[in-house]
Amino acid sequence: VKAIVVNGPNLGRLGVRQPDVYGRQDLAELTRQCEQWGREFGFEAVEVRQTDDEAEMIGWMHEAADNGTPVVMNPAAFTHYSYGLADAAHMVGDAGLPLMEVHISNPSARDEFRKRSVISPVATGTITGLGFFGYRLALEAIAHIMGLTP
Numbered sequence: 001v002k003a004i005v006v007n008g009p010n011l012g013r014l015g016v017r018q019p020d021v022y023g024r025q026d027l028a029e030l031t032r033q034c035e036q037w038g039r040e041f042g043f044e045a046v047e048v049r050q051t052d053d054e055a056e057m058i059g060w061m062h063e064a065a066d067n068g069t070p071v072v073m074n075p076a077a078f079t080h081y082s083y084g085l086a087d088a089a090h091m092v093g094d095a096g097l098p099l100m101e102v103h104i105s106n107p108s109a110r111d112e113f114r115k116r117s118v119i120s121p122v123a124t125g126t127i128t129g130l131g132f133f134g135y136r137l138a139l140e141a142i143a144h145i146m147g148l149t150p
């Protein structure tokens with residue numbers, strides 16, 4: 001089983017963007033860690049992606065649904081308003097695949113507009129507030145759900 005880890009807008013700026021909130025490690029480091037965790041949990045491969053483009057992220061969900069690929073998603077700001085992405089995430093679930101929502105920060109403890117996620121209702125589960133470690137837990141959850149053995 002191959003998994004994709006998709007990251008939404010502004011997450012290409014990890015390391016320089018609000019390090020007090022998102023940490024000092026960058027997307028390359030997150031990529032390296034996810035690949036390593038993937039091996040640890042018995043995935044064939046873990047592919048980490050990032051886009052600032054809603055259409056591209058939606059396209060990745062169509063592809064995942066068609067290819068039988070489970071998803072770890074940090075929808076970033078799309079979390080709070082993208083019904084298009086929510087509908088696309090729903091299709092991943094309809095295909096019988098786990099989709100784990102991850103947030104590096106704890107959005108409920110921040111601005112009012114961050115308290116609502118339109119993705120959570122269609123996600124298998126949501127992990128927030130644990131930094132990059134949340135991605136590890138999300139990958140482990142998918143490995144558990146799909147019965148992978150290292």
Ligand code: DQA
Binds near residue numbers: 107
């Ligand atoms: C985020 C939280 C969102 O509210 C924000 O728009 C992001 C990152 C997180 O990982 O904590 O870009 O998804």
